[in-house]
Amino acid sequence: MSLALLDAAATAARLPYPALVHAVQAVLRDPAVQVPLRLVQPLPGGASLFVMPALDGRIAITKLITFTPANAGSARPTIQGDVVVFDIATGERRLVLDGPTVTARRTAAVSLLAAQRFAPQPAGPLLIVGAGAQGRSHLEAFAQGLPLAEVRIASRSAASAESLAARARELGLRTRVVSDPDAALAECPLVVTCTPASSIVLSALPRPDAFIAAVGAFTPGMVELAPDLVRHCARHGRVVLDTPDARHEAGDLLQAGLDVAGLAALADLPRGDGNEARTGPVLFKSCGWAGWDLAAARAAIG
Structure with a gap:
């Protein structure tokens, strides 16, 4: 062989x-x-x-x-x-x-699957915070798997943001680079955070119909989302994990003081689980898994 x-x-x-x-x-x-x-x-x-x-x-x-x-x-x-x-x-x-x-492509595929199952507004617009390898893979995956037409891109690197914006335009998406991702939350029901997770990048509260895939923080000491944002999603919507292992690794959730023991994982909530009528923002927390x-x-x- x-x-x-x-x-x-x-x-x-x-x-x-x-x-x-x-x-x-x-x-x-x-x-x-x-x-x-x-x-x-x-x-x-x-x-x-x-x-x-x-x-x-x-x-x-x-x-x-x-x-x-x-x-x-x-x-x-x-x-x-x-x-x-x-x-x-x-x-x-x-x-x-x-x-x-x-790593980049399987993470984006898992986020896409979660968005296909749980996003109330899968047509976007999409906000991507972080314009590195994960930002690019999520852009390409969501453009393929969702009925997207428009994207906003935020990055601390202007050059990276413009490069990812150019790729989005190649994919036929209306695209704008934004300097304030918190302000963009008001107009974007689809959100992906994929930064190095060295500091909080989103603090504003999301729309009631928001789906947020947070993939940058995968250890207890890493964080992308403000505690109030995380607690808001848990109180008024739903928090879903990629796997049960995330209960020990998801810095965003642990630093917000969430009771992670009772949170459902992706495998627990297949399509058609009877919860489609639930309202409020969905936070999908992905930490990665060898599976x-x-x-x-x-x-x-x-």
């Missing part, structure tokens, strides 16, 4: 968003999927090493990546590494996928 070593472009080509969303749904339904707790090893200088295994009845994967916040705004990506895919029956490596590409990387590996293998 030949081994395929895929770079970023080749990895992305194997992971179209419709196939990724389908693979994520399949992982959520598959009782053979096993996902051990990930290892997060702090490194000198504030970086972290992540070791994230997962398996099903056919393949086993491990994502091995570094997260280096100090690289934000530089030519070096904050996430670097690989996803290694093994054949369980033979023990052979089948694929080595580009880790940052897998999503397993879904990407399944999609890549075909």
Whole structure:
């Protein structure tokens, strides 16, 4: 069996968003999927090493990546590494996928699935806060999977914001760069926050029909959303987690003092769960999970 070593472009080509969303749904339904707790090893200088295994009845994967916040705004990506895919029956490596590409695309696919299920106004306009790799992947995924026509982009880097705006226009979307994301909340029922999560980027209260996918903060010490915003969503709408593991990792929720033990995860709330009549803003808190990387590996293998 030949081994395929895929770079970023080749990895992305194997992971179209419709196939990724389908693979994520399949992982959520598959009782053979096993996902051990990930290892997060702090490194000198504030970086972290992540070791994230997962398996099903056919393949086993491990994502091995570094997260280096100090690289934000530089030519070096904050996430670097690989996803290694093994054949369980033979023990052979089948694929080595580009880790940052897998992370960006599977995270956006999970957010898209949540938006398809829970967003009261899936046509937007969409506000993206953070114009890095996750901002781009969420833009492309939402443009493919939702009836979007308009997007607002906010970033602390003007150059990054303009670059992402150019990509949005290529996708046929009416696009505007905004300097105040809080002000944009009033006109955007779709929101994605995908920043380095070193400080609060949204403080205003969302619209009653808002859907917010918050993906930047994935440790207890990280935060993107003001506590009052988080508590407002919990009190007047719904907070949904990507997985139960987020109860221990979601800095936005923990720092807001939310009772996370009773929060539902994506797998607990399939389409048609009888809650469609619920009103109020929806906060989807995503912290990442090796099961999503397993879904990407399944999609890549075909």
